[in-house]
Amino acid sequence: MWRDLLPVGRDKETRGYRRHAWTGADADCRAWFRDQAESRGLTYELDRNGNQWAWLGDPEAGGAVVTGSHLDSVPDGGAFDGPLGVVSSFAALDELRRRGAEFAKPFAITNFGDEEGARFGLACVGSRLTGGHLTREAAFRLTDADGVTLPQAMERAGYDPEAIGPDPERLARIDAFIELHVEQGRALDLSGDAVGIASSIWPHGRWRFDFSGEANHAGTTRLVDRRDPMLPYAETVLAARREARLADTVATFGKISVEPNGVNAIPSLVRGWLDSRAAGQDALDRTVTAIEKAAREYADAHGIDVTLTRESFTPVVEFDHALRDELSRILGLEAGLDVPVLGTGAGHDAGILASSIPTAMLFVRNPTGVSHSPAESAAEDDCLAGVRALADVLEGLACK
Structure with missing residues (x-):
């Protein structure tokens, strides 16, 4: 067989x-x-x-x-x-x-x-x-x-x-x-x-983070003029690892979608999917809440909008x-x-x-x-x- x-x-x-x-x-x-x-x-x-x-x-x-x-x-x-x-x-x-x-x-x-x-x-x-x-x-x-x-x-x-x-x-x-x-x-x-x-x-679930910025030319746009959603996304990935370690849980960004997805283009949208799991519900809630808080802070610092959608959850x-x-x-x-x-x-x-x-x-x-x-x-x-x-x-x- x-x-x-x-x-x-x-x-x-x-x-x-x-x-x-x-x-x-x-x-x-x-x-x-x-x-x-x-x-x-x-x-x-x-x-x-x-x-x-x-x-x-x-x-x-x-x-x-x-x-x-x-x-x-x-x-x-x-x-x-x-x-x-x-x-x-x-x-x-x-x-x-x-x-x-x-x-x-x-x-x-x-x-x-x-x-x-x-x-x-x-x-x-x-x-x-x-x-x-x-x-x-x-x-x-x-x-x-x-x-x-x-x-x-x-x-x-x-x-x-x-x-x-x-x-x-x-x-x-x-x-x-x-x-x-x-x-x-x-x-x-x-x-x-x-x-x-x-x-x-x-308990475990999947959450989608949508970071919305402004598409622009990668070679001609000054750094100070950019609204690049990839930056707060990257910082959120690191925050997920940090918060999971602190709470003794697991948190993983394993899937990402980028628009327009061009090598020489600043993204207009970065969408990342978080998978998080924990031995108990309280620890899971603390982890996801802390990651969301970090994502919003990083997004604000870069002039980026961020939305969070829970796509699935199993207690x-x-x-x-x-x-x-x-x-x-x-x-x-x-x-x-x-x-x-x-x-x-x-x-x-x-x-x-x-x-x-x-x-x-x-x-x-x-x-x-x-x-x-x-x-x-x-x-x-x-x-x-x-x-x-x-x-x-x-x-x-x-x-x-």
Whole structure:
């Protein structure tokens, strides 16, 4: 499975992945998922929001146990973020069949669409729509860098955007959702454990800063006559690092758009996107407030206008304690593992769905902690340990 999926959407120069929502690479990933489902005799289903499901048992019966993740990527992302969870889900089913396990509940593997938000700027679109956290109207306003709207992209890919919206009936039939994911950090590497259990997801969000100045000639405009928005933007980037360090949080400007974007032109507009996350809401609020204050002060000093727009926000997510404890019990009983429980600063579909259904996560060790990069990796033995752990958990939750 891994060998078949590995080349899909991989850039020949960067060696990173560009599996963005509703593109050709995304279609290839979706075709791969369907092939894996049908080759195992599972019932394939595409829901109203473009999420893929592979069912064993009656999907209408209720009480289902579901596992899976996503197959899309950030720009030039790594091979493991998302796909490891989907591949491991199919592999865990294979392992359970090898063991002769008999399912007592309906079971499904899922691929949630547009988890990374690389194309339309909003993460977890598929699960947000399903859980009612993203309205149909707001989804229709999502636009990519080329001006293509989400419904236009879906139509071009052969899907009906008119159908999208909340899916409470589907969620009501699910008793538990377990998502396996490569760890995006080094906690397991430092503790020496191959597998961990998630406790919570830090609150996090994305904010857009628009610095508006005046376009002019780079060679003939005196420095004192300039209204250059790049200067307060650059100072704000440094302020973000300073404020995050002071508050023990993280803050990153990882995307920028410049107009008119000419080498010999002073910009008229610099637009930068801030990603900030923290272990607690208060610390996150302090960080973003301090960065905004700095941005306004720097903008005023340069005669620049600045506006701030919060584009997305996810509060702290505490995974279902009873389900989390059950995972610990199962892994301790079946595998003799004392599995560490750890928080994460990365968002996931399991976090979005946590307000609607019991969810939990398993992490697989990442030896370098590098993620959202072609250097992202996990050792084969650790991946296999993750498959065995997931199989143990699914057997304990869904089998006789």
